Amino acid sequence: MTSAEQLALLGGAPAVEQPLPHEVWPPPAEPAELSELAEQRNTDISIKGNSGPIGQLETDFLAFLNGGARFAVTFNSGTSALLAAYFALGVREGVDVVGPALTYHAALSPVFALRGDVVLADIDPDTRGLDPKALQAALTEHTKVITVVHQWGHPCDMDAILRIAERNGLRVLEDCSHAHGSHYKGKPVGTFGDAAVFSLQANKAVYAGEGGILVTSDPGVHDRATLLGHYRDRSRDTVIDEDLRAHWVTGFGLKLRMSPFNAIVARHALAAFPARKEARHRCLRHLGAQLGDVTYLEPVHVADHVDMGAWYGYKPLYRPAELGGVPRSVLIEALRAEGMEVGAPSGPRLSTLPLYAHPENPLFPGVPKKGIAPGTGSHAEYVEQHALSLPTFTNWPEDTTLIDQYAEAFRKIGRHREALVRYAAGPSR
Incomplete structure (x- = not known):
């Protein structure tokens, strides 16, 4: 031989x-991207509301979704955008979020920062995302949000999932971090749920280096998500609800904003x-x-x-x-x-990770976790x-x-x- x-x-x-x-x-960056980054360095390196390249990126991203969402809000990471989305959708202590048993940990881990709990449901072996039947079985009396992850780019069975959400009065969050440009029955992912998040981390098809973007058509979700990560100009100028806008000076105490440099990189990647x-x-x-x-x-x-x-x-x-x-x-x-x-x-399966498997929320000692997850023999x-x-x-x-x-x-x-x-x-x- x-x-x-x-x-x-x-x-x-x-x-x-x-x-x-x-x-x-x-x-590698094209000359036009490098030139714009250099120009931004000498023009303004601060973050003022959603002006300049940040506002341009948000406008471009809504066009990328074919007008399927009304609002876009940038963040310094996809994880921060998910935290804002969960907060805006009402996750707090005593609230359960149902999500897929096999996905990237950050799709669901921000729930713990809000004192919420995660219930893991099995995946569909074809889509690799949430199995609608397993989702239905995983619902609890405390479930308020369903997290859909379009794993590795393949959209979930959105028709079945949305029917379950409507029947049970639940909110739907789409994690589209793997699925830029994916479509389900001709419609872009990120335009089905109450809110959606796209990671713009460096490994993604549309990348900022680090960054994330939240999209929604719900003004209440937009306002609460904005106030969680932004304050001053951005909150004053874009928050719609007058009572919520009263928080414009401070937001809700966090600063999770995207840098203009990351926005420039993301705009060129999107183009x-x-x-x-x-x-x-x-x-x-x-x-x-x-x-x-x-x-x-x-x-x-x-x-x-x-x-x-x-x-x-x-x-x-x-x-x-x-x-x-x-x-x-x-x-x-x-x-x-x-x-x-x-x-x-x-x-790995999320149930194998200490953050999910430990019976107590590590961020808030004394707050128990259910740890409900599919067992051995699952599709996950x-x-x-x-x-x-x-x-x-x-x-x-x-x-x-x-x-x-x-x-x-x-x-x-x-x-x-x-x-x-x-x-x-x-x-x-």
């Missing part, structure tokens, strides 16, 4: 020739998004087609009524039985030896234990050769199944 035909893990030549890293993000989205879609459609004959992978499911928008990595599921029961960790080891940038998704557990995380290829057609080599690495593993099984069972493991 030649070196090229052996697994690289066992001394063969890697299938992927391009050196790591394969996902370089965010892309570049349509072309980058199209390139990502071409790359990942090509990757999906190439992996169609790899039997030990379950392809990424994208419903016919869904536009994945930005994507957020490419995350197929591993089928161990199709590869002789080789553990996922060994498969990842073999794929990395072949030169791939691959791993397991970084976010299965996805957590079987998902693989591949790069979000963005450069089309330049990445075609690299994508083809990734597909060949997967096929090579399949061709040498027995050798990998023996390696996994070896005495050194």
Whole structure:
């Protein structure tokens, strides 16, 4: 057997020739962005209300949502925007928020800062977001908010979730941090719930470095969210309710505002998004087609009524039985030896994290937590234990050769199944 035909893990030549890293993000700044940042430095480095690039970003983002939301408010992070959203939706001590059992921790963790409680519901194995049936079963007499996370870019079943919310008089918060530009039945995510938050952290398709933006059509949500993170000019000029506007000098005591520099970066990323989205879609459609004959992978499911928008990595599921029961960790080891940038998704089930699992709120000793979560055998557990995380290829057609080599690495593993099984069972493991 030649070196090229052996697994690289066992001394063969890697299938992927391009050196790591394969996902370089965010892309380098264009001259126009750098020029605007330099000009802002010499014009004004302070934050005055929503003037200048901050106000421009908010206007641009509402246009990005096709007018599906009335208000946009920027924050210094997606987590801060979520905190403001939860506060504005009425989360406080004695209030339960139902959210998905498998997602990034910050989608729900701000609830604890407001003395609220989190109830975790299982996910839909296709959308990777909230399963409507599990959501219905998880509701309590104290539930006030449903948090929908469009996990890894795929929208949730919004029709079913909104029916449950309407039937039970609940508010809906959309976390769209992975889903910039995603659409459900032709409508942008972020325009379904009572409020929505988009993270603009550096790994996101639309990025500010650090930042977040809250959108809503509810004036009350807008006013309360604004006052939680903004004060003086912004609150004086934009808060609608006269009684709430009385707090304009102080807001509600916090300062969670976005820097104008972050707003400039985000505006340029937003302007570049349509072309980058199209390139990502071409790359990942090509990757999906190439992996169609790899039997030990379950392809990424994208419903016919869904536009994945930005994507957020490419995350197929591993089928161990199709590869002789080789553990996922060994498969990842073999794929990395072949030169791939691959791993397991970084976010574990929330119920395994102390912040969620501990019976007491760590921010407020003495405030108990329910800790309700789906147990073993859940869809959340299965996805957590079987998902693989591949790069979000963005450069089309330049990445075609690299994508083809990734597909060949997967096929090579399949061709040498027995050798990998023996390696996994070896005495050194």
